[in-house]
Amino acid sequence: xxxxxxxxxxxxxxxxxxxxxxxxxxxxxxxxxxxxxxxxxxxxxxxxxxxxxxxxxxxxxxxxxxxxxxxxxxxxxxxxxxxxxxxxxxxxxxxxxxxxxxxxxxxxxxxxxxxxxxxxxxxxxxxxxxxxxxxxxxxxxxxxxxxxxxxxxxxxxxxxxxxxxxxxxxxxxxxxxxxxxxxxxxxxxxxxxxxxxxxxxxxxxxxxxxxxxxxxxxxxxxxxxxxxxxxxxxxxxxxxxxxxxxxxxxxxxxxxxxxxxxxxxxxxxx
Amino acid sequence: xxxxxxxxxxxxxxxxxxxxxxxxxxxxxxxxxxxxxxxxxxxxxxxxxxxxxxxxxxxxxxxxxxxxxxxxxxxxxxxxxxxxxxxxxxxxxxxxxxxxxxxxxxxxxxxxxxxxxxxxxxxxxxxxxxxxxxxxxxxxxxxxxxxxxxxxxxxxxxxxxxxxxxxxxxxxxxxxxxxxxxxxxxxxxxxxxxxxxxxxxxxxxxxxxxxxxxxxxxxxxxxxxxxxxxxxxxxxxxxxxxxxxxxxxxxxxxx
Numbered sequence: 001x002x003x004x005x006x007x008x009x010x011x012x013x014x015x016x017x018x019x020x021x022x023x024x025x026x027x028x029x030x031x032x033x034x035x036x037x038x039x040x041x042x043x044x045x046x047x048x049x050x051x052x053x054x055x056x057x058x059x060x061x062x063x064x065x066x067x068x069x070x071x072x073x074x075x076x077x078x079x080x081x082x083x084x085x086x087x088x089x090x091x092x093x094x095x096x097x098x099x100x101x102x103x104x105x106x107x108x109x110x111x112x113x114x115x116x117x118x119x120x121x122x123x124x125x126x127x128x129x130x131x132x133x134x135x136x137x138x139x140x141x142x143x144x145x146x147x148x149x150x151x152x153x154x155x156x157x158x159x160x161x162x163x164x165x166x167x168x169x170x171x172x173x174x175x176x177x178x179x180x181x182x183x184x185x186x187x188x189x190x191x192x193x194x195x196x197x198x199x200x201x202x203x204x205x206x207x208x209x210x211x212x213x214x215x216x217x218x219x220x221x222x223x224x225x226x227x228x229x230x231x232x233x234x235x236x237x238x239x240x241x242x243x244x245x246x247x248x249x250x251x252x253x254x255x256x257x258x259x260x261x262x263x264x265x266x267x268x269x270x
Numbered sequence: 271x272x273x274x275x276x277x278x279x280x281x282x283x284x285x286x287x288x289x290x291x292x293x294x295x296x297x298x299x300x301x302x303x304x305x306x307x308x309x310x311x312x313x314x315x316x317x318x319x320x321x322x323x324x325x326x327x328x329x330x331x332x333x334x335x336x337x338x339x340x341x342x343x344x345x346x347x348x349x350x351x352x353x354x355x356x357x358x359x360x361x362x363x364x365x366x367x368x369x370x371x372x373x374x375x376x377x378x379x380x381x382x383x384x385x386x387x388x389x390x391x392x393x394x395x396x397x398x399x400x401x402x403x404x405x406x407x408x409x410x411x412x413x414x415x416x417x418x419x420x421x422x423x424x425x426x427x428x429x430x431x432x433x434x435x436x437x438x439x440x441x442x443x444x445x446x447x448x449x450x451x452x453x454x455x456x457x458x459x460x461x462x463x464x465x466x467x468x469x470x471x472x473x474x475x476x477x478x479x480x481x482x483x484x485x486x487x488x489x490x491x492x493x494x495x496x497x498x499x500x501x502x503x504x505x506x507x508x509x510x511x512x513x514x515x516x517x518x519x520x521x522x523x524x525x
Contacts, residue, residue: 111448119409120453136454137409137437215445219438220414226439233441237341237416 033251040248041241048245056223057231058249064139064227065207068146069154072203076154077196081184083155084162095159102152109148110216117144117217141218142225146207153206154199161195162188201261205254302331305500306352308343309335310359310487312383312443315467316520317357323516324507331500339442340418347372347492354501357489357508359383360418364488377488380508381522384484385422386462387475388450395456400426400477402457403434411449411458414439419446422483423459429482447472461485466521484523
């Protein structure tokens, strides 16, 4: 009863000093999208949408963003676990390193990837010498570039969830004789699932919109490496209306997927 | 700690002095003022150099550059950017500005550029000519056909009757050059000036069909130039023998 009263008091009046900037921020974020909608060439939309290039770029974008997310989940969750539970020395430095791709301009990330994984790169050289394979200009290269920029989103999200999780459940599992791997699989992972999903969704959205690292590392060739953001950029050179249409498609797809995922899995406190 | 604060204070003081000097030149500005030049990204090296020479020849006048893609610069001028001079890497973008009524004088072609085959140092793909661009085993980078260097490449391939097999179509010529510099591709088509600017890491191979896609660079003072006198002086300077020597040194053809 007391709790309910207090909650109402907290909810009571919304202070203008918070509401006004909040509305400004919302307008700032939403207006450019409304601009896209207003300026979209609705009349010629169907024919522009059905062109083969749009379908090709969209399919490639979805495949690459999803594959990159899978890569990030498989490698990122263990890394997040290490950061949250690892008890390793120099953890602060590792955490800082993990966030580097977040602040690195993606184009620089792309060049860095070339220097390591390119045909003459530190590691890529051997890949090329031994197997005759090089990542740049391939769809696999797009996935690598996207995973590079998107992985920190997943790692940070999962690490946050792991830190917030109650360690007593893990301790209980351990006292009952569970190994660390079993504890991780049966206790830790289910308890941080909302964090994992939120991280994966963020990661996927970041990968879908990835431009700089992709175009630098993987180049651009229709059907192989030209994802939607690259197609938008190239379309701007010749036909801005085509670029708007491509952007709308990207926008619609990401909004639809994010909304669907939020409703299904990520309801509640995140 | 104290020492680093001291350094910071010194740096701050120097910066303040510099700002002070800036206001002192207000008298000079009345005389020569600032001339704002929008120029194609491929002119970055030569125009920066020529800007210094122009400032030396016209004491009190300051040249400020905005470098970028000609298409983007033309768009900014049409949107009302306060610019005195526009130097475009393609007549098409200059024409857009003329059509918008931003240029009333006749634009002048001041340099020409043409394509060259760029290969990494040592020519690992043993590329000898344009015909190698049709070989699937060679890694090839070209500009996207939407951008000027890609359109020029299309013209030379059509003239040579060759269907290229590119592995990537980059968004601009610098991105193509990066792929060559890092040795990720065996050959690419870029401008002659880009090959020269890249230094030792890139070798250039001339090819006869390059004459079919000569790229003209027009320059013009803008109709609404805030500093019309300096704008006219700068355009004239770009056509001088002194400027031509700089352009020739960078690999441009001068008309």
